[in-house]
Amino acid sequence: MVHSRFASIALIGFVVATSYAGYTARAAIHPSVTKHLDNARIQAQLGKTDEAVSYAQAMLMGNHITVSVDYGDTPVAQMPACDEAVKGAFDMWETALDHEVTFSRVSHGEKSDVKIKFDQHTKLNNQIVSGYINWSRTVEETTEGPKPHFSADVFLRTTDPAGNKMTGKTMRHTCGHEFGHMFGLDDVKEVGMLMGPLDIRHPLTKPTEAEVDTVKAIREECHNLIVTAKIGSGTHAEHFAENGHDRD
Numbered sequence: 001m002v003h004s005r006f007a008s009i010a011l012i013g014f015v016v017a018t019s020y021a022g023y024t025a026r027a028a029i030h031p032s033v034t035k036h037l038d039n040a041r042i043q044a045q046l047g048k049t050d051e052a053v054s055y056a057q058a059m060l061m062g063n064h065i066t067v068s069v070d071y072g073d074t075p076v077a078q079m080p081a082c083d084e085a086v087k088g089a090f091d092m093w094e095t096a097l098d099h100e101v102t103f104s105r106v107s108h109g110e111k112s113d114v115k116i117k118f119d120q121h122t123k124l125n126n127q128i129v130s131g132y133i134n135w136s137r138t139v140e141e142t143t144e145g146p147k148p149h150f151s152a153d154v155f156l157r158t159t160d161p162a163g164n165k166m167t168g169k170t171m172r173h174t175c176g177h178e179f180g181h182m183f184g185l186d187d188v189k190e191v192g193m194l195m196g197p198l199d200i201r202h203p204l205t206k207p208t209e210a211e212v213d214t215v216k217a218i219r220e221e222c223h224n225l226i227v228t229a230k231i232g233s234g235t236h237a238e239h240f241a242e243n244g245h246d247r248d
């Protein structure tokens with residue numbers, strides 16, 4: 001592990017903002033982000049500009065993210081709440097990131113970056129969870145060079161542990177939380193942060209200032225990496241002098 005390389009990004013994890021209840025809460029960066037950006041830096045140092053840029057781009061996920069929704073076993077009457085949750089999660093992150101990233105829904109079955117699946121019985125490792133996400137962020141070697149790739153599957157539960165139907169607002173919190181992972185955030189213990197546990201009586205409407213600052217810092221780091229990788233890769237040819245004379 002090359003910890004020194006992590007210094008700049010590790011600091012970002014400690015963005016502090018004044019939060020509810022009079023104490024300060026911190027947003028956390030998911031460990032995979034640190035590794036991923038370290039890969040980008042290593043590629044840049046090896047002079048592999050395209051690879052370095054692709055790693056940074058895989059983290060940025062492009063400016064436009066397509067999302068498809070599978071309602072699963074959701075009762076028809078609850079589908080509008082699911083739509084409200086998805087739309088609300090789009091809005092909260094588009095606003096937080098000053099519309100640098102936009103989301104759009106595509107039909108179920110169509111190719112999309114993110115697939116959301118609603119289910120009454122969502123569980124992970126046999127535990128009832130309000131939702132979870134599996135994502136893949138890779139750089140693919142193609143004949144045209146390296147290509148960034150990002151995709152994610154988001155699972156959202158439509159019932160609470162007592163068996164009651166979740167509202168659009170509670171599912172919006174969880175959907176926004178899973179998107180927070182996509183943008184590079186890790187879970188925190190504090191209730192009252194989007195990346196904290198869901199309190200179904202008080203679902204959040206948006207990420208906290210610390211969470212937004214952290215995601216912005218990760219993205220800034222990606223943009224810097226792209227610029228630095230490109231600067232470090234200039235081509236300059238040295239010509240031979242002809243007939244023993246210096247060319248001019």
Ligand SMILES: [Zn+2]
Binds near residue numbers: 177181186187
């Ligand atoms: Zn989480």
